[in-house]
Amino acid sequence: MRNIxxxxxxxxxxxxxxxxxxxxxxxxxxxxxAFTYIISASFVRMTFESQMRGQSIPVNINQQVIAPLxxxxxxxxxxxxxxxxxxxxxxxxxxxxIELLITSxxxxxxxxxxxxxxxxxxxxxxxxxxxxxxxxxFAYGNPDMPPVGTGFLGLFLQGACLLAxxxxxxxxxxxxIVAGAIGFAAALVLWILNWTTSFGNxxxxxxxxxxxxxxxxxxxxxxxxxxxxxxxxxxxxFLGLFLxxxxxxxxRWRA
Amino acid sequence: xxxxxxxxxxxxxxxxxDHISFAVEKGDIxxxxxxxxxxxxxxxRMLTCFLPPSxxxxxxxxxxxxxxxxxxxxxxxxxxxxxxxYPEMSVEDYLTFVARLKKVPGREIKARIERVLERCAIxxxxxxxxxxxxxxxxxxxxxxxAIVHNPDVLILDEPTAGLxxxxxxxxxELIRDLSGExxxxxxxxxLPEVETVCKTVIIINRGRLVTTxxxxxxxxxxxxxxxxxxxxxxxxxxxxxxRQRLEQVAGVSKVIDKPQTAAPFVFEVQSLPGHNARxxxxxxxVHAGWNLLELKSMxxxxxxxxxxxxxxxxxxxxxxxxPEVPAEIVGETK
Numbered sequence: 179m180r181n182i183x184x185x186x187x188x189x190x191x192x193x194x195x196x197x198x199x200x201x202x203x204x205x206x207x208x209x210x211x212a213f214t215y216i217i218s219a220s221f222v223r224m225t226f227e228s229q230m231r232g233q234s235i236p237v238n239i240n241q242q243v244i245a246p247l248x249x250x251x252x253x254x255x256x257x258x259x260x261x262x263x264x265x266x267x268x269x270x271x272x273x274x275x276i277e278l279l280i281t282s283x284x285x286x287x288x289x290x291x292x293x294x295x296x297x298x299x300x301x302x303x304x305x306x307x308x309x310x311x312x313x314x315x316f317a318y319g320n321p322d323m324p325p326v327g328t329g330f331l332g333l334f335l336q337g338a339c340l341l342a343x344x345x346x347x348x349x350x351x352x353x354x355i356v357a358g359a360i361g362f363a364a365a366l367v368l369w370i371l372n373w374t375t376s377f378g379n380x381x382x383x384x385x386x387x388x389x390x391x392x393x394x395x396x397x398x399x400x401x402x403x404x405x406x407x408x409x410x411x412x413x414x415x416f417l418g419l420f421l422x423x424x425x426x427x428x429x430r431w432r433a
Numbered sequence: 434x435x436x437x438x439x440x441x442x443x444x445x446x447x448x449x450x451d452h453i454s455f456a457v458e459k460g461d462i463x464x465x466x467x468x469x470x471x472x473x474x475x476x477x478r479m480l481t482c483f484l485p486p487s488x489x490x491x492x493x494x495x496x497x498x499x500x501x502x503x504x505x506x507x508x509x510x511x512x513x514x515x516x517x518x519y520p521e522m523s524v525e526d527y528l529t530f531v532a533r534l535k536k537v538p539g540r541e542i543k544a545r546i547e548r549v550l551e552r553c554a555i556x557x558x559x560x561x562x563x564x565x566x567x568x569x570x571x572x573x574x575x576x577x578x579a580i581v582h583n584p585d586v587l588i589l590d591e592p593t594a595g596l597x598x599x600x601x602x603x604x605x606e607l608i609r610d611l612s613g614e615x616x617x618x619x620x621x622x623x624l625p626e627v628e629t630v631c632k633t634v635i636i637i638n639r640g641r642l643v644t645t646x647x648x649x650x651x652x653x654x655x656x657x658x659x660x661x662x663x664x665x666x667x668x669x670x671x672x673x674x675x676r677q678r679l680e681q682v683a684g685v686s687k688v689i690d691k692p693q694t695a696a697p698f699v700f701e702v703q704s705l706p707g708h709n710a711r712x713x714x715x716x717x718x719v720h721a722g723w724n725l726l727e728l729k730s731m732x733x734x735x736x737x738x739x740x741x742x743x744x745x746x747x748x749x750x751x752x753x754x755x756p757e758v759p760a761e762i763v764g765e766t767k
Binding site: 184192 | 478481482483484485503506507509511513514515516517518519520521522526530531533534535536578
């Protein structure tokens with residue numbers, strides 16, 4: 179446990195001492211702020227218009243602002259997560275510091291968990307920015323609390339799962355850019371898998387849709403926690419970390 | 434402290450280390466010598482549990498590097514060829530991290546770091562970012578990293594590579610200093626380093642063990658029976674006459690003419706093993722009425738021994754086919 183924390187702490191140190199963390203926070207802050215503004219502004223206009231026409235369309239801030247906002251943020255994070263994960267192992271290999279880690283009395287699993295945890299916390303810092311955006315919705319509106327909470331949980335799990343795969347991809351190369359590019363492509367593929375639903379409803383398509391990472395977020399954004407989705411995320415995290423461990427071990431045998 | 438038996442490392446297409454066996458006693462300081470690509474780094478990586486051996490076994494402090502790697506890792510300090518540093522960290526933060534990683538108890542960390550900062554003479558840069566330090570300082574930070582947990586065994590891969598002469602001297606000084614407390618293996622392809630720092634030398638070439646011996650012993654082994662004589666005959670005799678005369682001296686096996694036309698003549702005299710021909714030589718020369726200018730026995734330097742043992746490979750041995758992956762695994766391998 180202590181080793182995991184030691185490794186995690188050093189990783190966070192590197193995120194925040196180098197520009198990576200600040201650049202990511204800035205980009206994410208800007209994008210999430212812009213999305214929050216655009217979606218809530220159009221929501222406000224829509225409510226005004228419906229009131230002026232004297233119609234009373236049922237409006238729901240949770241369904242019309244928060245749920246779409248979560249979906250949009252999920253896509254933004256697909257783009258940012260490879261940037262968080264790409265350095266995890268690639269940089270250690272390039273610098274040769276991997277030799278320090280592996281020849282220290284720590285288990286591979288502790289190294290992997292420590293690094294993954296740091297990346298998850300880094301991602302968590304991004305979500306805190308989002309929380310600041312949401313505080314405005316709570317200040318000026320009256321949204322339901324639970325769907326917001328589950329939405330964050332969903333985003334967090336999705337991130338944790340992509341980061342596990344990002345860590346795996348990062349073990350494959352000693353070039354951060356390569357790791358980032360592959361990670362980005364992988365995230366993209368996981369994202370567009372659910373577009374196949376428009377082609378029918380065969381078993382293959384159902385399986386592909388199940389594998390798609392964003393389709394599991396829908397429930398969370400509506401305030402529904404489905405065990406199916408939780409199982410999906412947890413098993414994907416496990417698979418990602420398992421592949422990382424295997425890759426690290428096999429690299430040693432081949433080296 | 435270290436026992437290595439038939440240790441081998443095979444890659445897909447070549448053998449990097451081929452059945453090496455040696456032993457290192459506690460408190461010894463051993464030089465691991467060989468031309469570039471001889472398998473020094475690979476051997477060290479196996480000793481530090483970074484690479485699993487393909488064959489044979491190695492024990493460090495009584496623990497097997499494969500089966501009990503965790504115990505081995507606790508007891509070694511390792512400085513790879515490129516110091517494993519994080520350029521974005523400050524020296525102090527970095528050493529704190531390594532100390533935690535190496536399981537130095539929390540309350541001792543501060544004291545340990547103070548000590549290694551002082552030992553490695555880097556206390557003046559402890560607050561600086563490692564990335565901003567000069568190469569010499571980085572190397573010393575690398576050394577500090579290796580000794581921060583006070584390991585039994587220190588494994589240093591080319592600790593003086595790329596340093597300037599002054600830094601090289603300081604580093605050697607430091608290593609010699611450390612030898613009191615630790616068993617040290619250091620690899621190098623620089624001979625004087627072994628002569629000045631090490632007690633024992635292990636020479637490997639192309640993955641094979643060439644010899645393992647103490648530095649003293651090795652030098653003696655090379656101390657041939659060659660004697661260099663410088664004679665000035667004042668023009669009374671041509672060099673041929675002188676040579677013939679010298680050949681008749683008891684105990685002399687061979688006289689080699691050094692290609693020199695003008696006086697004084699220089700000869701290399703080989704004496705028979707077990708004979709000390711010097712007194713007789715001197716007497717003969719003086720008797721003949723020539724001036725004996727110089728008479729010295731020639732010790733071949735470690736360098737010559739090394740070259741003869743590694744087959745004169747002063748140039749790096751022809752590079753074997755690169756293994757398929759290593760560069761991808763750890764930044765820069767060779």
